[in-house]
Each structure stands twice: as structure tokens, then as C-alpha cells.
Amino acid sequence: MRLTIKTEELRDELIRRVEDLSRQSLLQCYQCGKCSAGCPVVDEMDVIPSEIIRLLQIGRLEEVLNSKTIWVCASCLQCASRCPKGVEFSNICDALRQMVLRKRLSNPRMDADEVSAIMISDAPQMGVVAALRKLNG
Amino acid sequence: MEERIGVFVCHCGSNIAGVVDVKRVAEELGKYPGVAYSTDYTYMCSDPGQTMVKDAIKEHNLSGVIVAACSPTLHEATFRRAGRVAGVNPYQVEIANIREQCSWVHQGDKEAATRKAIKIIKTMVEKARLDEALDPIAVPMTHKALVVGGGIAGIQAALDIANAGYETILVERGPSIGGHMAQLSETFPTLDCSQCIMTPKMVEVAQHPRVKLMTYSEIDDVSGYVGNFKVKIRKKAAYLDRDICNGCGLCMEKCPAKTTSEFDEGLAQRKAIYTPFPQAVPNKPVLDRDHCTYFLNDGKCGICKKICPVQCIDYEQEDEIVEDEVGAIVVATGYDLYPIENLGEYGGGKYPDVITSLQFERMLSASGPTEGEVKRPSDGKVPETVVFLTCCGSRDPEAHMPYCSKVCCMYLTKHAMLYKHKVHDGQAYVFYMDVRTAGKGYEEFYTRAAEEDDVLFLRGKVSKIFEEDGKVVVWGVDTLAGRKVEIEADMAVLGLATVPNAAAKDLANMLKLHTDEWGFLAEAHPKLRPVESLAPGFYLAGAAQGPKDIPEAVAQASAAASKVAHLFAEEEYHREPIIAWIDEDTCAGCRVCVSVCPYDAAEFDVEKGIARIQEAICEGCGACIAACPSASAQQRNLTDEQVYKMVSAALEG
Amino acid sequence: MKIPYYPGCTLHERALDFDVSARECAKAVGVELQELPIWTCCGAVFPLVSDNVMEILAPVRNLAYAAREGDKLVTLCSFCYHVLKRANKVVKDDPEKMEKANLFLRADTEAREEVESYTRKDYEGQVDVLHYLEMLRDVVGYDEVKKKLRRTLDGLRVAPYYGCMLLRPKKEMEFDDPEQPSIFEEFLDTLGCDVVDFAMKTECCGGFQIVADEDLAVQCSRNVVGSALKNGAEIIVTTCPLCRYNLDKKQDEMAKSVRGFKKIPVVYFTQLLGIALGIGGEHIDFSDNYVDPRPVLAGKSLL
Structure with missing residues (x-):
């Protein structure tokens, strides 16, 4: 695998948009990986949280937007809570989700029409509302 | 007399000249009343630059000199010396700061910076016009030093000052000198036994004819000024006469009261009347009244007093204040480990088998609570898997300390290596962020641990440690593999951040010494005056100034001692006449x-x-x-x- | 003492067992929870992106309603508490967002008369959002609670599950130490329970992911339940309907992947409090619990 780093990709406006939306500075991350180490849903991720930040640092936005990771995050905020540099991955993740959802691109993980009848009739309302807001825009 | 002032504008490479139009400045000043000569040069502080100043003084018969350059804290002394050599009174040589106060802060506006530089220099010309020729004030000086802190840095400083021929008082808060180094097992990268290289130095300093050793003592007050300090030292009540005590140890043997040993980092017990460790210097006990049965139970005990063959126990003893005069003070108050309680994600101290690096040192030490065997505290089992963590509280500006503690990479590598030497089948893991091995032989040491001792280094920070089913479960990450890592270990060792000694902060306040925001003592200049405090007469040694390993602490101590010797080399102290x-x-x-x-x-x-x-x-x-x-x-x-x-x-x- | 109370949607309907037990317990310790005359959904999530003012409107509107009733607002559901508290902080710390939110509130007022009487004034963060546990500890006092107990829950081994939303982010929630919290333990201690310390008490239950990806959420909740069981718990208590759902109702799914999985009841903390306060009958209702806590409670003669 080879990566040709292009300066214009590093300076991609959309990556600055991720920083603005998430209020996080990507270069503040020094890649200790503590976010990944404590993530409760990391098993289901294809790219671990610290790698998502790394990919953004080196200009690979597309790869990140196509990752399964951003839909797996449950916003439990453990990553943000423990980050030694105060980088809140949970916010970055939300920003990435929003970038996909606001373009009205389909969410590969959840369609509003497909929320199961059991969930509608059984799960706490807060869970259904939260899921729709987080994962369906 | 018509004053004849020379103006010398320094470029400071491009530091000044990159912003300020130095040619124009020199030219403008040349026209200013009273200025007899004006010029510019790339590096005025260099030898050719200084020669230029000296030559101009003679050639133009200058009465005063302005060097327009960097801050006077850097080179005022340099140019005053040059002036004196060439025949201008040093106090008629002035610095106009056009770097820190001009070029560095006005990089965006060259025109305005140039105008400001001209004004700054003109003000100094006005000052120089009325400067009198002055001589330094000579005051008598006490040629005796005080060293505060009896760790390796303090011991080395005291020895060097004493060997240079000056009386020295070495004050240590605890019952024995030795500091943290006496707690260590073996030292990187040579694996010298710490006690073996430390104890001879402890004995040497205690027996030195010019060293007055005061253990179990604290600084109560310091007044006066460089060359003439008055100090009050509190000899804390040891409840026994340590001059009479012959160190037989009977009292310690028979004392019924126990408490946890500070020296063994809580892994063992000590008596209420105790020496911290068998090789203590002086090898005479003190009585800790907070844990003594006699004091806690209204005089019901008194075994030590009954048994002492030289009858040195004195329950009525009180603190004693000793007053003395010294000319210089070396502060070598050392460090503490960052409190484990602050690391809640690693259990905050509630798990017995998640221990601190100093606890592990005691465990590895042949004279420690396990006599050098690695046994975990909960059940005494030999751990088959041990995880070592760097950066526990270091490099964490969000919640803990932002700085690198500098020694943890190396000592944890040593820990992992020594563990493997003792438990051959065991597996050691080190979680690291960057293995920092900048020291002689350090990289080779790290390589040896990884290649020969099979220590597995994992790049990433640990997020959580917990104990379950008798295991210490570590949730870490290997950022090189891109995976979360879970290790079921038997023990974990935390490389806690190095922080200034808690009591040292109070001392620094009392002495009015500058510290950084974390409490480390601030040096006068980070590069060129690294062992002096900004306060005249105070010198710094060891980890009190910042995290450092043994060779660095020793080097700084010797440097501080040489500064003291330098001060004492003069009969009198010469003070600034301003x-x-x-x-x-x-x-x-x-x-x-x-x-x-x-x-x-x-x-x-x-x-x-x-x-x-x-x-x-x-x-x-x-x-x-x-x-x-x-x-x-x-x-x-x-x-x-x-x-x-x-x-x-x-x-x- | 009367304190304004925000139940939130879930407690209003599917978690009535939580709501009813909480109101009854409050009465028993001398507090009348006064439900806000008007309230809406809090939105369930706090927006983590900087440009989303819309999602703080609902919580700010509810806070503005609360401001008409008093200077405190008590809530129970972890999500509601989280969203209200953080939105309140946004209003206090970010004047621009405060202004925007109030702009909408004013528009609202013009449109709807019945709201007008409640939001005549701009909302500037004047309400103190309290969790019910904080109310018990800081307003009533655990000592006072203890005096009102009819029985203590001696010998009941209880694992307090905090979850995520109460504790994080620490700087905004200011609820407790996010790694080694104690408010729940102190509460259970007051009731006389044997508090079970377990490593996963602040780990995620899977949260809203239960709706999108059941396996993912079950993986999380199994981790929490498993840890409580390993440490000898007989019962888990929560402060959140979603946590309760994930930890309780998904135990059959958890059992599928863990050999010898033992079921464990999960109840709201107010239900245990109710038992200790001697509140009985329909007010302490366990009919919605998937794993029935009654055998365990009966075993300790607590029913």
C-alpha cells in the first residue's frame, strides 16, 4: 500500500470543515491512541478512532467518510473524556456523520423506514429519537 | 565636558536586521547630539564585534557607549567588560534593547520598527549622557554554603563545595540522606546497583571534615542577601539524643508500634522508632510520635527508653532552632511521583496490583520488602505477565502535567528488563508513546531490552485498567497495528510523572525563588545560566529544577558547586552600585x-x-x-x- | 418543599415505573415534585457539532418554562439531564447562541398564546439543573433520607451503574469524578445496601445503537452486566430508561454468547429507594422488568 501525500489534500477545505463543525483541532492529536484503547465499540469498527484522526491529518477525508466506524460510535464520550490533549473524537465523529447526512447521502447503517416494529413499540422513546437524530439526520 | 557617545547597532544575524533597517538607525543616531560615533555590525557580541567597540572607544575617545542589541540580561555584562578594558567605566556602557522590545514584536511593520529602534536608542543616549562613573560595592562575605536536600544532587553539591575548601551545611528533611536514589534497585543503562554506588557517597559526605550534616531538619527562615545570608534551621525533635545514640538498634527491635514504611513506598512496615533503611546515614533512629504508643496512649509504653543502653531517649525533647550564616545556598529539594489517586482510569490506587514505579523499585531491590523477588502485593504470587505504562500523568496537558518527565521511558525499560532477569518465563509489555532514549548508552539499552529480553513494546496509551477474576486487565492500543489491545496481566507498573517535591514548593515560596507553573525551580537563563536562580546567591541542583536522571542531577550539582566556589573565590562580594x-x-x-x-x-x-x-x-x-x-x-x-x-x-x- | 420537575417523554410513557416511584419517594422525603405545566421533548441528544443551534432550542425552551417556576429543575432520565445541563451551559457561556435561542423563543411566544405566559422573559441560564440524586444528596441530604427509611436493604448486593451521560463530559456535567464516581455508592450506602464495585460501571450500555444495531448494543450491555455479575452483584440499579432497557431486556441475547450466563434484575434507583422508604403497592411496579427482581428482593425479605 502506498500513499502519495498531496499538499492540496492536506489543506482540503472539507477537512477544515470537519474541524469547524467539531470544534476540534486535528493537529492537536499526537496519536497516543487512548481514544481507541477505551472505545467500547471498537470491535465493530473498520478503522479505529485514532486512525480516523490520522487519516484526516494526512488528507484522506473520503476514506474516513466511507468508513463503518463513524456509524458505529455511540457517542458515549469516553474517548473525549480521557484524551490527554483534549481532542474530542466523539465530536469529530458527529461532524463526519453530519457531513454525510446533510448531503442526503444514504446511511449504510440505518434507514428510518427500517426501524423495527419492536423498537417502535418497545424501546424507550429517547432511544428511538436519539438514533434517528444521530444516524439519520 | 562635551560627552562623546558611541552607538553600536547589532544585527543579531537577521533577528534585528530582518525587521529593523539597521543602516538607517546607525546613520540617524550618528546625527544625534552628543553621539561621536555610530556604526552597525552583524554580531556585536562576537569577538570581532567587541574588538570593534574597544577600538572605537580608543580611536574616537568615547566617554560612553550604547550597544543597541538584545536584552541587557544577556550581554550587558559582556559589553561592560569590553568598555572597562578599553577605558570606559562599565556603568557608562548601556544596552538599548531593540530585539525583545522591538524587532521580535514588530515583525509585521518594518518602518515602524525602525522608527521605534531609533527612539529606544535615543533614550539610552539621554541616559548615558548623565551616567556617572561607578565602582562595584565591596561587601564582606561568609565563605560557607548551605545545601538544602540530601538526595544525590545535594550530596554531590555538598561534597564538591567542601572539597573546594569551603564549609558546607547539608540539611535533609528526612531521618537519613540518600533521597530517592537510595530507594532504587539498579540504575540504567549500566545496571549498577544503586545502593552500592550511593552509600559510599553518603558516608563520604557525612564524614567530611568540612560538611556539617543536619538530618531530620528543615529550613525555617532565610534572610539577608548573597554572601551574607542568615539561616534558621529547625532540628525536628527526634525524641532521642542522636549525638549520644550509638545506633545499636535495640529500640527499633523492641518497639511494639508499626506503621507503613515511606521508604518502602507502603509495601512494608516500619517501627515507630526507626531508621528508614539499614544503610541510613546517620544510622541513628528518630521517633515518629504520630505512631508511637507512648505518645498515643498517654505514656503507656516507654519500652525504648527502658531498653536503651546509652539512655538517649528523651520524650520531652522539643524542636531546636539552629542559627547560622552562609554566603550561598544550593537548593536540591528533589521530586515526588505524581499521585496515583489522580489516575482514576487506572484505578486511582484502589487495585493492589497496580503499583507505582517506585514501589516496583523497592520490589526489585535486594534490600527491599521482597528481598528482590518480584511478587505481586495482593497475594504474593510471582506475576507471569507484567504491563509497564509510560506517561502516567506526563504529556497530558488536559488533565495532568503537560511536560515529558524524561526518565520514565528509561526506567520502565529497565524495570521490564530486570523483571525478565528475575522471572525468565515471564512476559513484559511496555506501552509507550515515544521511547525517548537521549543519553549515552540509552538507545543501546532499550534495544537490548527489546531484542534480547523479549520485552514487547506496544505503541499506544492505556485507557483503562481494572482488576477482575484475579487478573489485572489492561485496555490499551497498538497504534502501529491499528488495534485495541487487551492484556490480562498479573500486575501493572505505572510510570508516574515527576513533579516537584510537595514540601519544596513551600520552601521555594519562603525563599522567594521563581518557579515555573508546575513548581519546578526556574533557572536564571534556560541555556546559559542553567544552575543559577534569578535570585543572587541561590543555585539549583537536581530534579527540583526539572525532571532529570542521576547523571544529569550529579552534573548539575557539580556545576552548582563550581558556581558557589566561583563566588567564594573572591574575598569580598562585589555588588552592583546601581x-x-x-x-x-x-x-x-x-x-x-x-x-x-x-x-x-x-x-x-x-x-x-x-x-x-x-x-x-x-x-x-x-x-x-x-x-x-x-x-x-x-x-x-x-x-x-x-x-x-x-x-x-x-x-x- | 416544592421543586419543579421535568419528567421527559420516556418517563411520561414507557418508564412510568421510574416516574411514579420517583414522585412517591420524593413525597416521602418531603419534596413535592411539581411537573412543569408545559414541557416538550428535550431532543434526547445534545448536538456535538458547532453549527447546530436547532437541537438546543428544545432544551432551552424547557429551561425557559422552568425559569417561570423556580430556580431549580429536577430530572431523572440521564439523557434529559445531560441535554438540559449542557444546553444550559451553552446559554451561559455562548452569548451568540443564547441570543439565537431567545430569538426563537420570542417567535414562539408570539405564535402561541399559552406559551406566552411562561416565556415573557429571555432565558439566560438562571435555572440550576439537578439530577434527582443530587437533589437527594444536596437539597434533602442523605442523612435526612436515612431518617425517613422504614427499613434498610441489608445484605442486598447492588451494583450501581452510572453509564455515560451523567458523567461526561466532566467539565460540562460537573456531576462527579468521571472515573471513580461516588454519588451513587453513597446513595446505596444510605439505603444500607452492600455496594458492589465493578469496573464497567461507567462504560457504555450501547445507548441508542440498540435501535440501529442490536448486536453492537448487546455486546456493550453484556460487558456491563457480566462485570456486575463477576463482582457478585444480585441486582443492578440505573438512572436511565435506555440503560435499563439495554441491560435488562437484552439478557436473552446476552445469554446466547455467554456460557452459563446468569440473569440479573435491573431496576431504577428510585424503586429501591421506594422499598426502603416503605412505599408499596402500585407505586413500586416491577411489571415492566424483563428479569423479575421480586425473587431476589423476596429472598432478602424486602417485599
């Missing part, structure tokens, strides 16, 4: 100056009915000058007239 004086003709004797002087340098002369400044004490702070209602108090070479002229020059145009 101090206050009082015009006897106009002084009305109101004594405002006496009341505002923070150094008690202003005194009232009852016979003459006027105030007077004691030259040996005045620090030149200017408080009396601002307070004096009749302007009788004036600062030498910074008189009201000079200040007014400088202000006018600055406001002109």
Missing part, C-alpha cells in the same frame, strides 16, 4: 523611605535627623525613590533628571 542614595541637603527626615524599604536598607540617622541607605543591603528596587516626597532619594545612574530626559526623547517627534 542603588539608591539620599541627598542629605534636602532630606527632611520624614522616614517614608524607611517604612517602604522591603530590605530594611533605608535607616534613620537620629543624630542628623535624616535617612540613610545602607549600601551593602540596598537592592536598588526604587521603592524609596518613588515614595520620597522631596525627591531626595535618587537611584544612581537612573536619577529623576535622567528619566525625564529619556521620556522626552521617547516622546519627541
